[in-house]
Amino acid sequence: MRYLHIKLIFFMIITLIIVGCKPVKPLEVQPVMDESLTSTRIVFWQNYGPRCRSFPSKLHADGSCDDGDATLFNSLLCYAGSVESCEAVKNAQGDDGRWYRSPRKEELKMQKNSFSRDQMMGVLLYLVSTKDRAGARKWLEWMENNRKCFINYVAPINGQTCAVSVTVSCPDSPDGTCAVTPAMWQLIAEVWRFLDLPLSYRMENPWSELGDFASLTSWITSDISTDDVAFIETITNAKGYRLHLKGVHVLLKKAMGKQSEKLDKIVGQLRQRQPENLFFKYLDHGANVQLAKELVQVCPNPTRMVGLRNQWAWERRDSEQAWNHSMGWDCYFLGRLMTQKSNGLHD
Secondary structure (H helix, E strand, O other), X not given: OHHHHHHHXXXXXXXXXXXXXXXXXXXXXXXXXXXOOOHHHHHHHXXXXXXXXOEEOEEOOOOOEEOOXXXXXXXXXXXXXXXXXXXXXXXXXXXXXXXXXXXXXXXXXXOOOOOOHXXXXXXXXXXXXXXXXXXXXXXXXXXXXXXXXXXXXXXXXXXXEEEEEEEXXXXXXXXXXXXXXXXXXXXXXXXXXXXXXXXXXXXXXHHXXXXXXXXXXXXXXXXXXXXXXXXXXXXXXXXOHHHHHXXXXXXXXXXXXXXXXXXXXXXXXXXXXXXXXXXXXXXXXXXXXXXXXXXHHHOOEOOEOOOOOOEOHHHOOHHHOHHHHEOOHHHHHHHHHHHOOOOOOOO
16 A cells, blocks of 8 residues: 555656646426425526526626636536536537637637636536537547647757647646646546547557656556546645545546445545535435535525625635535536436436
8 A cells, every 4th residue: 555655646746747736407306305405496596597698607796707617517517417508518619629618718719728627527527428429539639639848958959859748638728737647548538438439549558648758657657546646636635626626536437337445535535624515425425314404504595695606615615615605506516416316317
């Protein structure tokens, strides 16, 4: 175990070197778990949630669209059964296969920080939920044709040369947040297997991103899984949105029908570090009466509206009590998951 932990530490260090540092289906309601968590309440959250043009989104304080993470949030809503959110993610993909942070940003052809690894996690969940193989193929083709240099050096004869280049999911990120890391390639490969799509060279050889340096890492990567990496990140990452992404990792694996002791350990760490997070509670114990009561208690209701609708509460630290500024869609997401007959509406 200690040997594996040492390898994981090296894995994280090398990854940091590479990327730098940064209309809805009718509700099929189960027997009521709590009298207050009804389909009427869930529909209220759906109607309460703001939209940017036609897709679910946060709002800025001035009422304008805050759709910087719309692809991630709509992917989660898509998994929970929202058809309009599935369409939102689909429409955030350009004709060339490249994905953007929202359909609006795709239309505007956003030119800076147009995507990120956070949004990639959302797209992977969307692909598993909808089995959009055509979208997956187009996306992979775009990524295979786009690489970016991250480390330059000056060669004695040829001058400036690229020492390390990596595949990117967007060409306009100044801090490496669009770099497709070896761990991300491993996760993409799992999704491609689930979709019964052929694996690319990078999926089968994720550390090939390091070029000639790849041979130096073989002793590190031989037995490290994506769940090993996610577990270490769950321990070391700051509370808030980074831990939320580890929750999305668990949800993605469960959407593919995977269960393991490692995933249970990830959830255990999430619960330990943010014990009030209702999304993490759901991942731990599923739907239950107590969780239903807590969800209804903290979320907006017809007699208690919030001033700002600018938070997806489950991505914030417990201490922020972000549910007091819920966008509504975060509550709808959990409400749908807790009341539908199966947790995978797209089985």
